[in-house]
Amino acid sequence: MSTADAPRYTPEWLRLREDADAAARAQDLLGPLRRRLADRPQRSTGLVIRDLGCGTGSMGRWLIARLDGPQHWLLHDRDPDLLRRAAALTPRTAADGSRVTVATEPGDITRVTAADLAGTSLVTASALLDLLTGDEVEGLAEACAGAGCPALLALSVVGRVEFTPGDPLDAALRDAFNAHQRRSDGGRRLLGPDAVTAASEAFMRRGATVLVRPSPWRLGSGESTLTAEWLRGWVGAACEQRPELSVRADAYLTRRLAACAAGELQVVVGHSDLLALPGPAGGA
Numbered sequence: 065m066s067t068a069d070a071p072r073y074t075p076e077w078l079r080l081r082e083d084a085d086a087a088a089r090a091q092d093l094l095g096p097l098r099r100r101l102a103d104r105p106q107r108s109t110g111l112v113i114r115d116l117g118c119g120t121g122s123m124g125r126w127l128i129a130r131l132d133g134p135q136h137w138l139l140h141d142r143d144p145d146l147l148r149r150a151a152a153l154t155p156r157t158a159a160d161g162s163r164v165t166v167a168t169e170p171g172d173i174t175r176v177t178a179a180d181l182a183g184t185s186l187v188t189a190s191a192l193l194d195l196l197t198g199d200e201v202e203g204l205a206e207a208c209a210g211a212g213c214p215a216l217l218a219l220s221v222v223g224r225v226e227f228t229p230g231d232p233l234d235a236a237l238r239d240a241f242n243a244h245q246r247r248s249d250g251g252r253r254l255l256g257p258d259a260v261t262a263a264s265e266a267f268m269r270r271g272a273t274v275l276v277r278p279s280p281w282r283l284g285s286g287e288s289t290l291t292a293e294w295l296r297g298w299v300g301a302a303c304e305q306r307p308e309l310s311v312r313a314d315a316y317l318t319r320r321l322a323a324c325a326a327g328e329l330q331v332v333v334g335h336s337d338l339l340a341l342p343g344p345a346g347g348a
Contacts, residue, residue, distance in 0.1 A: 075120055075149060080290050082122045085190065089218055090277035090337035094130055097186075100214055100341050101131070104185060110134030110162075114181065116173040116189040117141055121150030123190040123218065124166075132160040138184075142172045174200045178210025186214050193220040193259040193338070194245060197252045201259065205266035208342060215267070215340045219279055221245060223257030224334030225298070229323075233309075233316045240302035240309060247305070260336045267340035279337040285327035292324050294333070 101111060110133055115123050118139040128135060135158050139150045147168040154166040173189075174196065181187065187208055193201065208215045223242045227234050245256025255262050264274045283291045299317045303310045323329040 073119060073146075075146065077293065078120045078122065078146075080293060082120075082125075084281045084283065084287060084290055085122055085219055086126050088279040088281050088335060089126060090279045093216065093275055093277055093337055093339040096275060096341065097214065097216060097339055098131065101185060110136060111185040112136050112138065112183055113186045113188060114138045114140060114184050115150075116176070116187060117192045117195075118150050119146055119190070121153050123188050124150070124154050127188065127216075128155045128157075128164055129159050132158055132162065134158065134162045135164045137164065137166045139166060139168045140171060140173050141168075142170065144170055174203075176204055176207045178207045181207050181211035181213050184211060184213045186216065188216045188218070190218045191220070191335075193217050193263055194254070194256050196255055196259060198255060198262055200252075201255065201263050202266050205263065205270055205272075205340070208267070208340065209270035209272065212342050214342060216337070217263065217340070218337045219335045220260050220263075220338070221257055222260060222334040222336050224280075224332075226332040226334075227320075228330040229328075231316060231319070233312055236306075236309060237299060237302040237313065237316070240306040241298055244301040244305035260338055263338055263340075267338075267342075270342070272340040272342045275339045275341075277337050279335045281331070281333040281335065283331040283333065288324050288327065288329075291329065291331055292321055294331075295320050295324065 111131065113135060115121070115137060118124070118141050121139060124137050124139070137154060139147055141147050141150070147170060151166050151168050154164065156164045158164055196204070225234070225238050242257050246254060246258065260276060264276060267274050295317065299313050303313050320329060
């Protein structure tokens with residue numbers, strides 16, 4: 065797997081969002097996933113799960129306790145510090161008490177191949193799809209199809225944000241942020257909010273059954289620290305895309321942060337989870 069210039073995320077940001085991610089993940093995708101994993105030919109040898117762009121390993125901390133049987137997790141990330149943290153924090157016991165082992169593989173996953181996934185029971189990723197290009201999503205779908213490997217790709221942004229109460233500048237900032245997510249970055253044109261649709265089509269063209277479920281963040285007074293940090297990043301990206309918004313956005317951010325601190329702001333940030341089950345029957 066090759067290394068590319070992908071964005072780096074701080075451990076602090078990943079820690080801050082972990083509870084919201086866990087609450088948002090689409091639980092009803094676990095049933096078809098468990099059935100598919102139980103039916104795999106090599107089920108007696110335990111699961112081999114690759115977590116692509118693992119960050120600090122929040123996907124593993126969520127999923128390990130929801131799957132039975134021995135599991136070996138292979139954690140992939142370009143940041144060695146995040147890999148060390150992820151490995152140290154990975155649970156060592158599955159849902160039924162079976163043993164869990166973990167290994168790390170530094171590097172980026174934008175050119176993953178079927179050979180890379182040989183022997184893999186499941187590919188997982190969280191908050192990754194929207195950072196990929198169309199060609200990279202096609203490559204991931206091709207690799208999973210070639211390896212006969214299911215993929216659970218969680219928490220991809222879909223471009224929807226809802227505020228309560230609303231503000232006249234919400235729509236302009238949302239549109240600018242979405243345009244920023246679709247930007248060209250070092251010659252790579254990112255899919256951003258279009259990633260889930262693109263991935264669904266790519267997997268289905270290769271014979272997979274694809275299930276997509278909403279997995280929104282629902283942020284209220286109990287998540288004010290996360291909401292404030294997310295707001296700063298959201299407004300900052302929007303203004304980077306459309307600098308003419310900056311003057312109005314400064315006052316907007318001040319208002320929003322004050323409402324957040326007072327427990328008066330609620331935000332729904334749209335994401336989707338995707339489960340792709342290879343083969344014509346799919347196992348769903």
